[in-house]
Amino acid sequence: MKLRYFAGAADAAGREEQQVHGPITLGALRVVxxxxxxxxxxxxxxxxxxxxxxxxxxxxxxxxxxxxxxVLPPFAGG
Structure with missing residues (x-):
């Protein structure tokens, strides 16, 4: 699967995209x-x-x- 990181998530991950093999639950993906x-x-x-x-x-x-x-961090503003 293709992961796309946005804003602060991209900064923390040190990348904007990543490939991960599935199938996997979102909970297990968070742990990995x-x-x-x-x-x-x-x-x-x-x-x-x-x-x-x-x-x-x-x-x-x-x-x-x-x-x-x-992967979308919370956004401030409206």
Whole structure:
């Protein structure tokens, strides 16, 4: 699957995109990414929304290998 990081998530991950093999649940993906990128990224990721092909999902959502996951930190303003 293709991961796309935006704003502070991209800064913390040190990249804007990444490939990960699925299928995997969003919860398991969070654990893998937190371990891979370290505690600063884990802190940012804990505040991010994960959108699978444009749809927000909970930690139990299974992400197929051909999906795109957007990692979106909270945005200030309106």
């Amino acid at each position: 990414l937190s371990t891979e990128h370290g505690p600063e990224f884990a802190d940012v990721l804990g505040r991010c929304s994960l959108l699978v092909d444009g749809t927000r999902g909970g930690d139990d959502v299974v992400v197929p290998d051909d999906a795109t996951v957007d």
